[in-house]
Amino acid sequence: MNSLSRSRMRAASAVLHGAVVMAMGLCWTVPAFAADVIRVVSPFQTTTLDPMRSAAAGNIETYGQLYSRLLRRDAETGALEPGLAEKWDISPDGKTYTFHLRDAQFSDGSPITAADVAFSLERIRTDKKSAYPAPLGAVEAVSAADAKTVVVTLKSAFAPFLGNAEIWNMGIVSKADVDKRGEEAFASVPVTSGPYEVKQWKPNEKLVLEPNPHYWRKGYPKSDATVELIEIASPETRIAMLKAGEIDVVRAVPWAQVDDLKTVETVDMRLEPSTTIYMTLLNHKREPFSNLKARQAAGMAIDNKAMAKAITRGYAEPANTTLPGSVDFHDKDYPGISYEPAKAKELLAESGMAGREVKILATADALSQQMALLIQAQWQAIGLKPSIVNVDGGAWWDATGKGDYDAAANWWYNETPDPDLAVRWAVCGTCGSNSYNTFYENPKVDALVEQGTREADPAKRAEIYKEIQRITTEEVAQIPLYYAPNAVAYSRRLQGLRLTPSLQWTLEETSIGQ
Amino acid sequence: MPLLQLISRRLLQLIGVLAGISLVTFLLVHMAPGDPARLLAGERASAESIAAIRAQYGLDLPLWRQFLTYIANLVSGDIGLSLRFQRPVIQLIEQFMWPTLFLTGYVLCLAVPPTVALAILGARRPGGIGDQIIRLVGIAGLTIPVFWLGIMMSRFFGVSLGWFPVSGYGTGFTGHLHHLFLPAVSTAIWLVPVLTQSLRAALIEKTTADFVTAARAQGATERQIFWQTMLPNAVLPTLNLLGVMVAFMIGGAVIVETVYAVPGLGTLMVNALLGRDYYVVQGLTLVFAVSTVLITLAVDLLTAFIDPRVRF
DSSP states (O other): OTTSOHHHHHHHHHHHHHHHHHHHHHTTSOOOOOTTEEEEEESSOOOOSOTTTOOOHHHHHHHHHHOOOSEEEOTTTOOEEESSEEEEEEOTTSOEEEEEEOSOBOTTSOBOOHHHHHHHHHHHHHOTTOSOOGGGTTEEEEEEEETTEEEEEESSOOTTHHHHTTSGGGOOOOHHHHHHHGGGGGTSOOOOOSSEEEEEEETTTEEEEEEOTTOSSTTOSSSOOEEEEEEOOOHHHHHHHHHTTSOSEESSOOHHHHHHHHTOTTEEEEEEOOOEEEEEEEOTTSTTTTSHHHHHHHHHTOOHHHHHHHHHTTOSEEOOSSSOTTSTTOOTTOOOOOOOHHHHHHHHHHHTOTTOEEEEEEOSSHHHHHHHHHHHHHHHHHTOEEEEEEOOHHHHHHHHHHTOOSEEEEEEEOSSSSSHHHHHHHTOTTSSSHHHHTOOOOHHHHHHHHHHHHOOOHHHHHHHHHHHHHHHHHTTSEEEEEEOOEEEEEETTEESOOBOTTSOBOGGGOEEOO | OHHHHHHHHHHHHHHHHHHHHHHHHHHHHHHSSOOHHHHHHOTTOOHHHHHHHHHHTTTTSOHHHHHHHHHHHHHTTOOOBOTTTOSBHHHHHHHHHHHHHHHHHHHHHHHHHHHHHHHHHHHHSTTSHHHHHHHHHHHHHHHSOHHHHHHHHIIIIIIISOOSOSSSOOSHHHHHHHHTHHHHHHHHHHHHHHHHHHHHHHHHHHHTOHHHHHHHHTTOOHHHIIIIIIHHHHHHHHHHHHHHHHHHHHHHTHHHHHHTTOOSHHHHHHHHHHTTOHHHHHHHHHHHHHHHHHHHHHHHHHHHHHOTTOOO
16 A cells, blocks of 8 residues: 555645644633632533522522511521511411511512512512412412501411511512513513622523622622532532632532532532431322331331432431431431331231232432432332333423322422421322322321421420321321431532521622632 | 536525425424423413413414414524523523634534644544544544543543633633633544544555556656645535534533533523523524534535546
């Protein structure tokens, strides 16, 4: 093949060489880290800027930055404190709340009035498209008594009301803007009442925020930095970006990476308190888990201490009741479902469900796969025939909502320390949640749920919620697995930033140090 | 003009392709389990709000009516509104298109010169040391999974050495070059061996072709024979392959884009699928179909230009 002359070859290799040299040359233009941007990365997407429209994880993170609420929580202690409402009076019968608003403005400079508050709350409560009206379920009416006074009347006394008025979807929006622009108001740049306003929204990629100059908390946000809430699906990529210094905060650090990140000097790897509970849903609508003994057997077959250790490397606490470990009135002394595989086998035989096929739903992420595999192995050991069916999130919700599954391990969290919303979500058959798609229903529990909100005395409430936890755990409404902290990694150049148990970033308290 | 005929025939075909693809994608996405309204409103949304959202977007209508509305809009040039973001699909595609196109062009620039060089080097002495090494390395490049390679390269060149960013698209031309270097290299590493093998085989085959012997008999120098006779003939199958690969990259850069967090069409597609954002998925599929048809057309035109025998 001397047909290929030397000089041509040399030319070709020179081109190749040149390309490589040029590419290598690019390496030296090291990216300058703009000091005035705080970059926060989450796997969860922002899909709407309308606080009423979604209860999905990514939007919850966003709402807190854009909208103020009547009350707020102290970033450090988590205590309820005045927000847009400077103070409030509660009528002696506990049915009327009168909120007195402070002087505050929207991001467009217009005043935040009682009419805006009444409009926002009524919208959450009564609009058909409101994703999560449950926290205002006890409300009869919201009205503006005058420009600065909002009166909320309840159907009956409702102990958790103030806490519920602080939840992420209770953000106050501008009535004038929504009246004028309709849904368009939230399509790109909404008028906001919170610490930030939208600079640019690139759906599916990132939301860029800048401080709201009219924010009512003077001096906040502490830093005038722009904030980017970036969505990155791949956990490996999130961690690589943090290590490479391209971003400042990563949410949902995989457990396997926690120890490694703790050794990185520039990174502050934290395990922050959460109200998250990992558990296994059981479908009470069909066999085998419509059978109480089969459920108890399934529960006893699972060594949740070992699971917590294996999956979270010991960073999570084994769960002992059906409720998150850090909600108020969680019963720490309850022994939980004990791990007794031999007894589980017997119980299963007694139930007549031995050898039954069990369809375990799992999504593709590592955590979901691990949980499904461990559960499958432990159930196989007591004589069930579990198989794992892999689906994506959309199909997961479809199947659980229709009751087309037998078991599915997942997590949920409670947006307030008060357990009312938690029990309504997880174990109440008459609250519209189908007990988190398990179709568990116990009229006694449903009655206790209502009773719990009417009782004002904390000691008595504690008893009620203890009873709910005892009944639902004994009946194995779900199988509690573990209570996991939020694994969040922060760049050390930031001060004051954390993810609260209600899954809100304290960005307004954040400053950039060295 | 046969060329005009070719183009007009292809464009006619395009209409058929688009109609077929619209129907298939529409059926596939709508019949897959999962509800966009649920994913939009979140897990705690009540059945009533889900129903209200479905009604608002017409998702509660019978499938055939939804399809007719979709087609009617399509014919009038409107590919729809994203269910999740309330933005026109075309706007989303435009936002995510540039990184993907840039990446594709970048990969081509990185992949074509070494392909030509390596194929020539290998074909010069088939079975020789150089050829063996090229083939061995090529097989290694082919077999390494892209996602693994991507993660490893971002750890090494991005995190440990700090030479390249591990994510994003950057700003400005050099910013794009810098940010997309690792993704482009990761893609080129499997693309180069594929193309090299094809070109090398064709080159070797052509060395014994009659027209080469004829050219030699007519007294052409070896250099002339190679550049004017062999290479143009050998390059045709590789060009076709390249066309397919480019079309594939525009629609299928999913893995590389996910690993390096490039905000391109692949990421948009994955998220739209996961979020059951029907019109985005359908719109993207149409874009991919159109680009595939156009790229094949371009390749055919190029082929006709290189080899006058190829007429249609």
